[in-house]
Amino acid sequence: MKKILIGAFCSALALLSSCDLDKFPSANISQDTSWQSISDARNFRYGIYSYLQVVSGGIHTYAADYQSDLFNMTVSSGNRGGDLHRWDFNNSQYDIEDIWQYNYTLINNCNNIINNIDHITVADETEQAEANNIKGEAYLMRAMAYHTLVLHFAKDYEPASAATDLGLPLVEVGDPNGKPSRATLEATYQLIKSDIEQARQLLSTPGEANSEFLTIDVIDAFEARVDLYMHNYQEARTLAQSLMSKYALVNTEDGLAGMWLNDEASEVLFRVRMTPDDRTNAFSYYLNWSTTVNHWAPDFIPSQWVVDLYEDGDIRKNTSFLQDDVQCNDIQASDIYLLNKYPGNPALDVSTEFEYYNMWKPFRAAEAYLIVAEAAYRDNDEAAALDALNQLRTNRNASALSVSGDALFQTIKEEWIREFVGEGQRLNDLKRWHDGFTRHDPQNPDILTTGVGMESLSIEADNMRFVWEIPANDLNANSNLVPNWNQE
Numbered sequence: 001m002k003k004i005l006i007g008a009f010c011s012a013l014a015l016l017s018s019c020d021l022d023k024f025p026s027a028n029i030s031q032d033t034s035w036q037s038i039s040d041a042r043n044f045r046y047g048i049y050s051y052l053q054v055v056s057g058g059i060h061t062y063a064a065d066y067q068s069d070l071f072n073m074t075v076s077s078g079n080r081g082g083d084l085h086r087w088d089f090n091n092s093q094y095d096i097e098d099i100w101q102y103n104y105t106l107i108n109n110c111n112n113i114i115n116n117i118d119h120i121t122v123a124d125e126t127e128q129a130e131a132n133n134i135k136g137e138a139y140l141m142r143a144m145a146y147h148t149l150v151l152h153f154a155k156d157y158e159p160a161s162a163a164t165d166l167g168l169p170l171v172e173v174g175d176p177n178g179k180p181s182r183a184t185l186e187a188t189y190q191l192i193k194s195d196i197e198q199a200r201q202l203l204s205t206p207g208e209a210n211s212e213f214l215t216i217d218v219i220d221a222f223e224a225r226v227d228l229y230m231h232n233y234q235e236a237r238t239l240a241q242s243l244m245s246k247y248a249l250v251n252t253e254d255g256l257a258g259m260w261l262n263d264e265a266s267e268v269l270f271r272v273r274m275t276p277d278d279r280t281n282a283f284s285y286y287l288n289w290s291t292t293v294n295h296w297a298p299d300f301i302p303s304q305w306v307v308d309l310y311e312d313g314d315i316r317k318n319t320s321f322l323q324d325d326v327q328c329n330d331i332q333a334s335d336i337y338l339l340n341k342y343p344g345n346p347a348l349d350v351s352t353e354f355e356y357y358n359m360w361k362p363f364r365a366a367e368a369y370l371i372v373a374e375a376a377y378r379d380n381d382e383a384a385a386l387d388a389l390n391q392l393r394t395n396r397n398a399s400a401l402s403v404s405g406d407a408l409f410q411t412i413k414e415e416w417i418r419e420f421v422g423e424g425q426r427l428n429d430l431k432r433w434h435d436g437f438t439r440h441d442p443q444n445p446d447i448l449t450t451g452v453g454m455e456s457l458s459i460e461a462d463n464m465r466f467v468w469e470i471p472a473n474d475l476n477a478n479s480n481l482v483p484n485w486n487q488e
Contacts, residue, residue, distance in 0.1 A: 035119040038127045044117075045134045048109050048141055049213075049273070055102045055145065056272040056360035057342075058281025061424035062300075063095040064152070066285075068426040069437040069457075070306050070417065071339075073449045076288070076328040077299035086453035091469035091485075099152065100471050103145040108174050110142035115173060129204065136202030137214045140222070143195035144362075146170075147226060150188050152468045153484065156431045157230050162186035166482060181480040189230055196223050209247060210264045212273040217243060221269055221363040224371050229432060233375035237384075240368040240375070243269070244388075247365035249395040253315040256396075260319060260341045263358055267365035274359050276348055282356045283342030286422065287322070289354040295327035298338055302421065305441040307337045309418055314398040316418055328447040336443055339422045366392060366419050373412050382408055389415060427466070436461040 034040060065071060067084040083089035089096070117135050122128045146168060155165050167188030169180040183191075199219055207217025220239045227236035248266040250256045259265035274280070290297040302321065310317035322340035326333050341358075348357040369392040376384035382404055389412060390400040396418075403411055416429050430437060439457040442448055448455050459466075469485050 035116045037120055038122060038130060041113070041117050041120055041131055041134050044109075044113050045137065048106065048113065048138060050278070051102075051106050051109055052141060052272055053274065053278070053280045053360075055099075055106055055148070056281065056362065057283060057358070059095045060099055060102075060148075060281065061283075061360075061422070062285055063099065064424050064427035065422060066300050068430065069439045069459075070302060070421055070426050071300040072303055072439070072442045072455055073300055074298055074326075074328040074447050075331065075449050076297040076447075077285075077449060079449070080285070080299060082449065086451075087457065087459060087463070087465050088453065089465070091472045091475070091483075096152075096468050097471040097473070100149065100474070103149050104171065106145045107142050107171060110138040110145070111172060111174050113138035114142070132202045133204055136199045136204075139195045140199035140203065140214050140219060143192045143199070143226075144222060146188065146192050146195070147222075150185070150192070151229070151428045151431070153470060154185055154188065155467055156434065157185060157189060159231055162189065166484070169478075169481065179478040179480050182482055189226070192226060193223075196226070207246065207269065209266050210268050211270050214270065217246065218270045218363055221368065224368065228371050228375055231378070233379045236375040237372050237379070240371040243365055243368040244372070244391075247368075249365055249369075249392065251315075251395040251397070253318055253397075256315050256319040259361075260358070261343055261345060262347070263345050263361065268361050269363040269365065270361070272360040272362070274345075274348055274357060276350050279348055279357045281360075283344075283358060284356045286339035286342060287344075287354070287356060290327065293327045295332070296324055296336075296338060297326065297328055300339075301326075301443055301447075302337055302339055303439070303441050304337075304443045306417060306421060307443075308441075309414055311398055314396055314418070316396050316398075320421060326447065331447050333444045333447045336447070341422050370412065370416055370419065373415070377409055377412060385412065392419070430461075431466050434461045436463070 062081065063084060066073070066081050067087070073082060073085050081095070083093055084095065114135060117131055117138075120131065122131055149168055154167050158165070162185045165185040167183045167185040170183045170188065170191055171178070171180060196219060200216075203214065203216060203219065205211075205213055205215045207215040211218070220242055224236045224239035224243075227233075227239065247269060250259060250265050250267055255265060259268065263271055285299040288297050288299065289295075307317070307321060320339065320341055321337045323335055323337050326336045326338070342356055343358070344354060344356040345358050349355050369388045372388040373385045373392075376382070376388065385408060386401070386403070392415065394400055401411060413429070413433065416425065420426075436459050439455070442455045445455060464485050467484050469483060470481055475481050475483055
């Protein structure tokens with residue numbers, strides 16, 4: 001039975017086996033023995049970064065995106081993800097279970113560092129600074145995991161109701177026998193913000209493009225995102241604006257294509273490191289070359305209306321999508337647009353040409369421009385909103401716009417799609433805007449899975465499945481957890 005209350009120390013030991021730490025004991029040992037020197041802290045640090053791979057990319061991206069309106073399911077899928085795509089899933093859906101379980105495991109691993117690193121003996125000020133940095137990384141990573149969970153398993157944050165809306169069970173100390181109740185949404189965000197502040201006090205790694213470690217700039221990027229969801233618009237703008245001059249946007253087609261292929265670019269603040277020997281969560285749903293039929297056989301393809309959002313010349317169109325022939329089961333179709341943000345980094349390939357491993361890039365400078373645009377609009381500063389929007393667009397070789405009012409906000413919403421299609425943001429965006437959707441305009445119905453809720457689907461903004469239910473195993477194991485849904 002899956003439970004969130006996994007002992008932090010034990011789970012950390014389990015994941016350390018993937019980090020080539022051969023000298024580290026594989027059996028459980030006491031906390032007093034495991035936390036003695038800075039080298040012990042380093043080992044656990046390797047562990048949380050390794051586990052960050054587990055909660056990045058793959059299903060952690062797919063699930064929310066194929067639940068949304070951006071993609072259609074092909075007959076090649078074998079109905080993988082079909083229940084989410086049709087909006088008829090329950091709380092035994094395996095993707096949802098995994099996202100819940102793995103993020104709480106990461107939280108517990110971070111707790112292990114936060115609660116024990118002060119026990120070590122440091123040799124000098126240099127080691128103390130390193131220990132502080134590791135502790136800051138753990139605080140920030142815990143906040144990131146909680147934010148991922150709250151976006152999926154709680155309502156959108158509304159200041160007027162956050163004090164009574166249900167948030168998450170907050171686990172700050174590992175207890176395999178504990179049965180925490182759910183905190184309020186306000187308390188959940190308070191912990192996230194408190195963890196961010198703790199990270200600010202402790203973390204000192206300077207920001208740089210393509211960093212594989214958390215930095216002070218990642219703190220700003222993450223808190224700007226959190227503030228946007230909390231309606232702290234001025235704070236979100238200030239933090240996001242501080243990043244816009246530090247990280248140059250990619251403004252060439254080759255550069256943008258290289259960002260997706262090789263996982264590096266001037267605008268990438270942080271990427272989740274992978275090596276050929278240490279890989280997780282391949283992105284095979286969107287491309288998937290079939291050696292049997294020598295064609296692409298994707299599980300999901302973008303809807304035509306998504307492709308049509310890009311004007312001619314916008315470098316994102318040719319880099320986000322690949323147009324080619326496909327064969328889904330025995331049905332061939334020509335000139336189908338496929339999502340091409342995860343073509344597989346050749347530096348990560350081991351055995352074949354098509355393995356679809358790319359490093360997850362959770363923070364890119366482009367998001368800062370859109371945070372400024374949306375937050376400024378919400379603050380009734382349309383001039384600043386339009387300026388940030390147009391800075392992003394012109395760097396992508398799209399035309400500068402002159403729009404205002406509702407048309408401006410609609411354009412900002414569409415720009416989130418143009419920039420982040422396939423990166424796991426769409427469902428959360430719709431929740432933040434309190435928007436429903438209608439799935440429409442598929443590319444080629446002949447290759448799609450058809451039926452109720454598939455190629456056409458309308459979802460109202462108040463549909464309860466915008467908020468995922470807590471997994472059944474956890475509800476059954478912990479009677480203190482209040483479910484999200486009325487039990488059907």
